[in-house]
Amino acid sequence: MTVESGKVKVLVIGGGPAGSLSAALLARAGVDVLLLEKEVFPRYHIGEALASSCRSVLELAGAVEKVDEFGFVDKHGGLFAWGGEENWSADWTEIFGPDVRSWSVDRSEFDHLLLENAGDQGARVIQNAAVKRIVFEGERPVAAEWVDGAAPDQLRTTRFDFLVDASGRAGVLTAQHLKSRTRHEVFRNVAIWGYWDGDKLLPDTPLGGSNIISSPDGWYWVIPLRGSRRSVGFVMHETAFRERRRAYDSLEDMLTALVGESDTVNSLIEGDERISKARVEQDYSYVSKGFCGPGYFVAGDAACFLDPLLSSGVHLASYSALLAAASIVAVVKGDVNEREANAFYESLYRNAYERMLAMVARMYDQYRGQANYFWLAQRLTGTSADEAIRPNSAFVEIVGGISDLFDAMHGKDPHQDPAAAATEALAATDAPAEAAVRTDAAAGTKAEDGTGAEPRTEGSTACAADSDEDALAMVEILPRDLYDAGSRLRLITEPRLGLRRGQHAPGEGSARPPRPAASVEQVDLTASK
Numbered sequence: 445m446t447v448e449s450g451k452v453k454v455l456v457i458g459g460g461p462a463g464s465l466s467a468a469l470l471a472r473a474g475v476d477v478l479l480l481e482k483e484v485f486p487r488y489h490i491g492e493a494l495a496s497s498c499r500s501v502l503e504l505a506g507a508v509e510k511v512d513e514f515g516f517v518d519k520h521g522g523l524f525a526w527g528g529e530e531n532w533s534a535d536w537t538e539i540f541g542p543d544v545r546s547w548s549v550d551r552s553e554f555d556h557l558l559l560e561n562a563g564d565q566g567a568r569v570i571q572n573a574a575v576k577r578i579v580f581e582g583e584r585p586v587a588a589e590w591v592d593g594a595a596p597d598q599l600r601t602t603r604f605d606f607l608v609d610a611s612g613r614a615g616v617l618t619a620q621h622l623k624s625r626t627r628h629e630v631f632r633n634v635a636i637w638g639y640w641d642g643d644k645l646l647p648d649t650p651l652g653g654s655n656i657i658s659s660p661d662g663w664y665w666v667i668p669l670r671g672s673r674r675s676v677g678f679v680m681h682e683t684a685f686r687e688r689r690r691a692y693d694s695l696e697d698m699l700t701a702l703v704g705e706s707d708t709v710n711s712l713i714e715g716d717e718r719i720s721k722a723r724v725e726q727d728y729s730y731v732s733k734g735f736c737g738p739g740y741f742v743a744g745d746a747a748c749f750l751d752p753l754l755s756s757g758v759h760l761a762s763y764s765a766l767l768a769a770a771s772i773v774a775v776v777k778g779d780v781n782e783r784e785a786n787a788f789y790e791s792l793y794r795n796a797y798e799r800m801l802a803m804v805a806r807m808y809d810q811y812r813g814q815a816n817y818f819w820l821a822q823r824l825t826g827t828s829a830d831e832a833i834r835p836n837s838a839f840v841e842i843v844g845g846i847s848d849l850f851d852a853m854h855g856k857d858p859h860q861d862p863a864a865a866a867t868e869a870l871a872a873t874d875a876p877a878e879a880a881v882r883t884d885a886a887a888g889t890k891a892e893d894g895t896g897a898e899p900r901t902e903g904s905t906a907c908a909a910d911s912d913e914d915a916l917a918m919v920e921i922l923p924r925d926l927y928d929a930g931s932r933l934r935l936i937t938e939p940r941l942g943l944r945r946g947q948h949a950p951g952e953g954s955a956r957p958p959r960p961a962a963s964v965e966q967v968d969l970t971a972s973k
Contacts, residue, residue, distance in 0.1 A: 446589075446599045452478040454772060455588055455604040456567075457575050459485065461498075462744025462761035463610030464558035468505040469769035471566035473941045475776060478602065480573040480590055482614075485559050489551035490637070490725065491752075492675050493654045493667050494519065495759035496536045496546045497845025501766050504937055507561040514557060516547040517668050521650035521840070522755075525657045525708055527810035534840040535650040544844065548652055548667050575611070578621050584738040585617070606772050607740040610765070613728070615746050624733040631729035631751055633662070634685040637677025638699050638723065642716035643668060646708070654755070657708050658810050663753065664709045676713060678702045679752055682726060695722035735793050736786045741768040748797050753807060756800045759845040764793050767852065770935050774943035780933065788933045788943060796848040799824045803842055852935040854946075 456467045459481030467479040502508045521535040536544040547554075563569045572593030579587040579601075587603040609617040618625045645668060646655050655666040662680035669675060678699070680688075692698040699722040703709050731748040735741070744761035771785035780788075806812065806820050814836070821838035822828070825847045841847045936944045 446601060449600040449602045451603040451605075452476050452568075453604065453776065454478070454606045454608060455480070455602060456608045456610060457588070457616050458610035458612055458614075458744075458746065459483075459559045459562075459569065459571065460489070460555055460610060460612055460744060460761065461558055461758050462612075462746070462765045463608065464555070464562045465501055465505050465507075465762050465765035466608045466610060466743055466769045467562040467567040467569070468507065468558070468565040469766065469941060470772060471562065472504075472506060473769065473773045475773060477566075478568045478604075479559075479562055479570070480575055480588070481559065481569070481571045482574040482611075484571045484593075486552040486556040489555060490635075490675075490723070491551055491755070491757045492669060493522070493548050493665075493755040494546040495755060495843065495845040496540075496544045497759050497849050498762045499544075499546050500849060501762040502558075504766065504941065505558075505561065506565050507558055510557050510561055511547060511549075511554065514553065516549045516554065516670055517652040519546045519548045519650075519652040519654075522654040522656060522843070523646050523649040524814075525646060525655065526663075526807070527658050527813060529814055531646065531648065532814055532836060533648055533650055533653070534836065534843050535653075536840060536844045536846075537650070539834065539837050539840055540844070540846065544846070546844075548654065548669055550669060575616050578607070578617060580621075582738075585740050605739065606775075608743055608765075608768050608772075609740060609746045610743045610761075612745040613749070615732075617740065618732040618742055618746060622732075622734075625730050626733065627727065628729040628731065628750075632682045633679050633729070633751065634682045634724060634726040635677055635679045635728075635752055636685070636695065636699050636702065636722060636724050637665075637675060638696070638718050639669075639720040640674050640676055640713045640716045640718050641672060642674060642713060643672045644712045644716075646712070655712070656753070657706060659706055664703075664706055665752065666709060666712055673719065674713070676703060676709065677752070685726075695724060698722070731797070734790065735764075736768075736771075736789045738782065738786075741771065741786075741789055743768050747793070750797065750801055751804050753804050754800060754843050756804070759848075760793075760797060760800070763796055763845060763848050763852075764789075767792055767935070770941050770943055773941050777940075777942060780943050784933060785943065792848070792852050795851065796845075799842060799847065803839075854934060 453476040454470055456463045456477060456479040459479055463479055463481070467477050470477045499508060502511060520537040521533060523531055523533045525531045536546075559569060559571075570592065573590050574593070575588050575590045576599065577589040578585045579589065585607045587601055588607070589599055589601050591599060607617075609615075611617075614620070615625055645653070645666065649655060652668060654668075655664075657664040657666070661684055662678060665675065665677050667675040688702075689698060692701065696718075700718070703713065728749050729751055732742060732746075735747045741764075743764040745757065747764065748760065750756050750760075767789050771789045774780045775782055775785045802824060803817070803821065807817055818835045818839050821836075821842050825838045825841055827838045827841075838847075932946045933943045934946045936942055
């Protein structure tokens with residue numbers, strides 16, 4: 445039996461961070477919004493280390509005090525033990541000020557708080573509600589058919605003006621209806637992890653920060669959580685995972701063995717007890733051809749997911765929620781038309797994704813060294829060496845999601861395309877000598893200096909790109925003609941959330957606005973007017 449369930453201005457599918465935050469932001473802006481979540485929270489989810497940008501979005505969504513009061517681990521950055529070099533830290537607070545920080549969280553509890561907050565802000569939230577089909581009129585979605593778990597024999601239909609698909613990996617629009625999702629063949633990795641008691645981390649780790657530790661076959665994470673627990677995991681190529689899996693009776697035995705192979709990780713958990721079963725995730729790297737369309741926005745994991753390295757998942761989810769909500773509010777209030785709002789969303793969200801993609805791809809080439817990573821980060825943010833307070837400040841800015849918030853607030857410079865910058869940076873020949881860009885030695889090719897390279901055994905490393913050509917292909921933004929360079933749209937939060945047209949300041953030309961790293965105001969969304 446089919447039951448008509450009325451109409452809403454905005455329907456949000458999914459109650460994870462992208463869905464809950466977009467619903468809360470829309471409701472706070474006075475927009476009628478209904479959120480449908482297929483599960484009943486709390487529910488388990490991985491992705492515990494949050495970028496500093498998340499705090500800014502939660503502040504706008506009215507959720508920061510709730511999260512602070514819950515008692516999650518206060519996080520100020522992370523420490524990288526990467527590629528055999530001296531360890532380096534990404535300390536947001538040290539570089540950008542005391543307000544630039546985040547949390548390491550148990551996602552079941554964190555996501556539940558955000559979902560409850562969406563209801564507190566005025567959104568209607570229904571859990572145990574599974575969307576079965578999206579009804580289109582032409583290219584525009586206009587209604588959703590869904591089933592309430594309390595009455596599974598009734599198929600409900602809800603009409604809407606706008607849709608936010610935040611349905612995660614299920615991808616109600618992108619994977620099921622539009623079939624526009626493409627898997628990253630070069631990111632064919634598997635993550636295996638579990639939880640240990642104890643609280644030991646590497647020396648000089650920023651307060652509450654994660655440890656990211658490389659190995660010849662992949663990399664490890666160690667994330668401190670509430671209650672003196674740690675999430676400990678390993679990421680490796682799927683071929684290597686399959687080969688190694690045959691040697692163990694259980695995933696628990698395999699995880700114990702993998703952790704024991706790293707002297708660094710083993711020193712952190714030695715004598716501690718594993719307090720959970722082992723978990724595995726794979727096939728998690730993909731991207732959709734389009735992030736929006738007539739009447740809809742695809743947010744968070746429904747649009748794309750990259751890789752656990754650099755913990756970009758919740759950042760991209762919260763950032764896309766902010767962009768989607770602001771775009772819808774701007775259209776509803778008549779500030780911009782739909783094409784302009786879609787162009788803004790597609791451009792800013794995809795640029796954020798592509799910039800992180802370029803950074804992660806380069807870091808998987810562990811031999812290149814931190815000087816190369818820091819130099820690439822400067823190119824990807826448009827920051828000159830003179831502007832950087834420290835060599836790693838641009839890298840810290842990207843990892844913290846600060847560069848994306850900056851672009852949204854100040855207006856995307858059409859002459860500073862992160863994809864073009866990535867292409868230029870990856871192909872440039874004027875890199876610092878200690879960070880010379882070469883073809884991938886791990887792939888058994890020749891370096892530019894003519895030296896030979898040992899061939900790599902297939903699957904022996906969690907490799908993101910086997911050559912610079914692969915990396916360059918990954919940073920191509922399509923379609924390029926969506927962004928209206930003349931509109932100069934930017935995100936505003938006062939007097940209300942939305943979009944505003946902004947022009948270059950006199951004398952600014954085509955250069956991006958200055959980004960003094962010492963100024964917290966540059967990344968304070970509550971100051972955007």
